[in-house]
Amino acid sequence: MLSETLTLPDGGMLTLRRARADDVPAIVALLADDQLGAARDGVDGPDGAGPYLRAFAEIDADPAHALVVVEDAGAVVATLQLSILPGLARRGAKRGQVEAVRVGRTHRGRGLGTAMLRWVIAEAERRGCALLQLTSDKSRTDAHRFYTGLGFAASHDGFKLTL
Amino acid sequence: MLSETLTLPDGGMLTLRRARADDVPAIVALLADDQLGAARDGVDGPDGAGPYLRAFAEIDADPAHALVVVEDAGAVVATLQLSILPGLARRGAKRGQVEAVRVGRTHRGRGLGTAMLRWVIAEAERRGCALLQLTSDKSRTDAHRFYTGLGFAASHDGFKLTL
Numbered sequence: 001m002l003s004e005t006l007t008l009p010d011g012g013m014l015t016l017r018r019a020r021a022d023d024v025p026a027i028v029a030l031l032a033d034d035q036l037g038a039a040r041d042g043v044d045g046p047d048g049a050g051p052y053l054r055a056f057a058e059i060d061a062d063p064a065h066a067l068v069v070v071e072d073a074g075a076v077v078a079t080l081q082l083s084i085l086p087g088l089a090r091r092g093a094k095r096g097q098v099e100a101v102r103v104g105r106t107h108r109g110r111g112l113g114t115a116m117l118r119w120v121i122a123e124a125e126r127r128g129c130a131l132l133q134l135t136s137d138k139s140r141t142d143a144h145r146f147y148t149g150l151g152f153a154a155s156h157d158g159f160k161l162t163l
Numbered sequence: 164m165l166s167e168t169l170t171l172p173d174g175g176m177l178t179l180r181r182a183r184a185d186d187v188p189a190i191v192a193l194l195a196d197d198q199l200g201a202a203r204d205g206v207d208g209p210d211g212a213g214p215y216l217r218a219f220a221e222i223d224a225d226p227a228h229a230l231v232v233v234e235d236a237g238a239v240v241a242t243l244q245l246s247i248l249p250g251l252a253r254r255g256a257k258r259g260q261v262e263a264v265r266v267g268r269t270h271r272g273r274g275l276g277t278a279m280l281r282w283v284i285a286e287a288e289r290r291g292c293a294l295l296q297l298t299s300d301k302s303r304t305d306a307h308r309f310y311t312g313l314g315f316a317a318s319h320d321g322f323k324l325t326l
Contacts, residue, residue, distance in 0.1 A: 024251070031252050040253050047254075055255030064227070065249065085246050086228065088187070089194050089263045090203050091210075092218030096326075097260070100252045125326050132326055135298060135319035147322045156298035158319025159310045163259075163288050163295055 006070065006115040014112065016119055019067040019079065021060070024052050026076035027069060030102040066123065070107075070116065078103040078112055082120050084127050096124030098134040117150050169233065169278040177275065179282055182230040182242065184223070187215050189239035190232060193265040229286065233270075233279065241266040241275055245283050247290050259287030261297040280313050 003017040019027060025043060032041040043049045059065045059081070070078035080101040086094055098120055103113050124132045135158030136143040148154055166180040182190060188206060195204040206212045222228045222244070233241035243264040249257055261283055266276050287295045298321030299306040311317055 027251055051255035052251055053255075055249050055251050055257075058249040059251070062227075062249070064225075067251070081250060083248050085260070085262070086218050086221040086225070087244060087262055088190055088215055088218050088222070088230070092214035092216075094218075097248070099248070099250055121324065121326070129326055132324040133298070133322065135296070135321045137319055144320060150324070152322035152324045154320050155323055156300055156321025157307060157317050158298045158321040159296065159315035160318055161284065161295045161313070161315045163284070163292055 002066065002068065004119065006112070006119065008115060009111045012072075012110060014077070014115075015071045016068055016116065017071065019056070019060075019069045021053060021056055023069050023076050024049060024056050027067075027079045027102075028052050030076070030079055030104055031100065033105065034102065070112065072107065076104075077107045078116060080116055080120060082123060084124075084129060090130060093130035094128050095131040095133055096120070096127065096129040098132065101134070113146060114150065117147075121150075165229065165231065167282065169275070169282065171278060172274045175235075175273060177240070177278075178234045179231055179279065180234065182219070182223075182232045184216060184219055186232050186239050187212060187219050190230075190242045190265075191215050193239070193242050193267055194263065196268065197265065233275065235270065239267075240270045241279060243279055243283060245286060247287075247292060253293060256293035257291050258294040258296055259283070259290065259292040261295065264297070276309060277313065280310075284313075 003015060006014045006016050008014065028041055028043050028049070043052065059067050064084045066082045068080060069076045081099045083097045083099065084094055085097055101116070121132060136147065144154060166178060169177045169179050171177065191204055191206050191212070206215065222230050227247045229245045231243060232239045244262045246260045246262065247257055248260055264279070284295060299310065307317060
């Protein structure tokens with residue numbers, strides 16, 4: 001079972017671990033507590049948490065995906081998902097894709113995002129990826145600086161089509 | 164078995180179908196015949212086609228991935244890969260991710276890329292995706308126009324880290 005201690009620059013020690021079904025409401029709250037996510041996420045719709053729990057079961061059943069949370073004194077304070085994609089390009093390289101990175105308001109500015117990204121970089125390497133990739137909304141200018149500071153190249157445009 | 168006729172604006176009729184292992188050399192040639200891919204791909208390395216065939220087997224075994232080729236008179240002239248990613252964000256939406264889109268030089272400017280993307284949009288919808296996404300190198304300015312012309316929003320920056 002994946003579980004690891006993240007030590008922050010201020011000495012704080014948090015636990016990064018694989019998400020469980022009972023973490024889903026807290027993860028959804030993190031997704032919704034965001035300028036862009038507020039309109040898109042929340043468990044107050046007519047279907048409640050149902051669609052989220054179905055999606056969780058699918059993620060959890062497939063070893064290609066790792067949905068993790070960070071816990072502080074029993075509370076979920078951050079989350080991200082890593083997915084491993086096989087492909088032919090770059091001599092058959094596996095690529096890791098990071099989605100849904102969120103750090104709760106109470107825990108920002110403490111280097112937690114950096115610690116999480118360092119973990120996901122190491123985890124993608126352990127899983128044999130030659131490349132790690134993610135996209136970030138162009139309006140998130142802080143995120144841009146954050147990812148390039150970690151060594152990512154902002155080399156691509158990310159295109160999205162709502163179906 | 165996935166197989167479909169693509170009709171081009173000039174009346175040309177090509178076959179889009181699921182890739183087979185014996186298509187791998189032709190797909191790699193398409194990946195390598197490209198300003199950015201030339202340094203990254205080819206079967207002339209010490210390992211030859213081995214890494215590509217291993218990656219093909221992995222893609223082919225997992226229904227989350229569809230690697231397709233377009234055939235004209237028995238020759239492979241284009242390729243793309245669609246991967247389906249589960250996630251919690253956007254109310255547990257599945258997202259389709261398109262990678263490794265290539266159209267051979269002999270078949271450019273005939274609307275084949277548009278026909279392939281229309282197919283992949285429809286396929287992602289059939290597979291229950293709420294969102295289709297891809298990234299394109301910022302140096303590919305024609306690709307930018309191409310994807311926005313198909314309705315994609317260039318809303319994100321795409322970050323890559325070589326591991």
